[in-house]
Amino acid sequence: MTTTDKQMNDYLAQLRTALNGMTLAEREDIVEEIRMHIRERCSDPRTSIEEILAGLGPADELAQQYRTGVLVQKARHSISPVVILRATLRWATTGVEGFIVFVIAITGYLMGVGFLLLALLKPFLPKYTGLWVGPGEFSFSVRMGGTMTNPASPVHELLGWWLIPVCLVLGSLSLAGTTKLIQFLLRRFRWKVPFITTTHARPAMMVM
Amino acid sequence: MAQPKFSAPEIETSDKWEAQMRKGCLEMAVLATLWHGRMYGLEILRVLKRDSRLVLAEGTIYPILNRLRTEGLVQSQWVEAEAGHPRKYYELTQSGRYRATRMAETWTDFSAGLGLLIEPVLNDKKLERAL
Numbered sequence: 001m002t003t004t005d006k007q008m009n010d011y012l013a014q015l016r017t018a019l020n021g022m023t024l025a026e027r028e029d030i031v032e033e034i035r036m037h038i039r040e041r042c043s044d045p046r047t048s049i050e051e052i053l054a055g056l057g058p059a060d061e062l063a064q065q066y067r068t069g070v071l072v073q074k075a076r077h078s079i080s081p082v083v084i085l086r087a088t089l090r091w092a093t094t095g096v097e098g099f100i101v102f103v104i105a106i107t108g109y110l111m112g113v114g115f116l117l118l119a120l121l122k123p124f125l126p127k128y129t130g131l132w133v134g135p136g137e138f139s140f141s142v143r144m145g146g147t148m149t150n151p152a153s154p155v156h157e158l159l160g161w162w163l164i165p166v167c168l169v170l171g172s173l174s175l176a177g178t179t180k181l182i183q184f185l186l187r188r189f190r191w192k193v194p195f196i197t198t199t200h201a202r203p204a205m206m207v208m
Numbered sequence: 209m210a211q212p213k214f215s216a217p218e219i220e221t222s223d224k225w226e227a228q229m230r231k232g233c234l235e236m237a238v239l240a241t242l243w244h245g246r247m248y249g250l251e252i253l254r255v256l257k258r259d260s261r262l263v264l265a266e267g268t269i270y271p272i273l274n275r276l277r278t279e280g281l282v283q284s285q286w287v288e289a290e291a292g293h294p295r296k297y298y299e300l301t302q303s304g305r306y307r308a309t310r311m312a313e314t315w316t317d318f319s320a321g322l323g324l325l326i327e328p329v330l331n332d333k334k335l336e337r338a339l
Binding site: 029041056 | 279294
């Protein structure tokens with residue numbers, strides 16, 4: 001095996017490892033395409049393997065661009081909060097817009113999960129779970145020390161058992177609304193999302 | 209006339225804006241490159257460089273093509289090449305052709321409108337150089 005082959009194989013092995021999370025077929029397809037790219041570029045005797053690998057960038061950064069692109073694409077069509085949160089988290093690493101979208105996503109999903117949890121807790125903690133209102137108070141929460149049977153208390157529970165359907169509706173709306181909003185933002189800023197700035201050298205007119 | 213001096217942050221902001229603008233055009237450029245027929249990754253890079261002065265980092269084109277494929281805008285196929293090793297060729301799908309057309313129309317309208325707006329800026333710049 002020549003030094004060139006060894007350097008190429010080492011690079012491709014790193015790329016294959018860094019593409020974890022993708023299917024075996026996807027990974028091998030990507031690795032083969034990059035292998036063919038390197039071989040074709042190597043056919044020019046003026047170009048060294050070091051230059052070619054530098055042009056491709058570090059294997060983990062190249063893999064990250066693939067993973068981000070696929071993840072964002074999945075998130076645009078997925079209704080899974082996990083997939084959407086992973087995509088926004090990846091986006092958050094690329095700039096301020098991504099970070100803001102991530103904060104919106106995490107806030108929306110936490111609200112949704114919070115409402116659903118309250119609906120689930122109501123049968124088990126009926127006296128402590130509810131919509132609490134009073135002077136300076138208006139919150140859906142589990143409140144130790146409150147009671148739904150004492151409306152004269154400064155802070156009292158308002159909804160009673162209606163809390164369950166109200167929280168189920170609000171929770172579902174929060175989850176669905178957050179998903180739709182993030183999918184809209186992923187489409188709206190589609191060209192900004194999948195690119196991760198790489199650190200290798202580039203000419204003045206180059207786009208990374 | 210003395211050339212105005214620009215601070216480093218101003219130049220950096222200008223570079224960033226240019227980089228963002230180019231990124232925004234990448235998808236359209238790649239789809240337009242494939243308009244006349246199928247091509248493989250390295251060939252697309254060369255055409256972009258030759259015809260549009262859009263020089264991509266070599267590692268950038270493949271993730272873009274992969275994303276366009278998952279979006280259904282292009283389709284790919286491995287083909288045995290005369291060079292002795294197979295190449296992965298990409299070609300536009302119907303959706304890809306539609307998207308490329310829409311993008312080209314939008315780009316033309318947008319740049320024509322903006323061209324009128326920036327014309328005085330460019331004219332003044334020419335005048336400054338002449339002086």
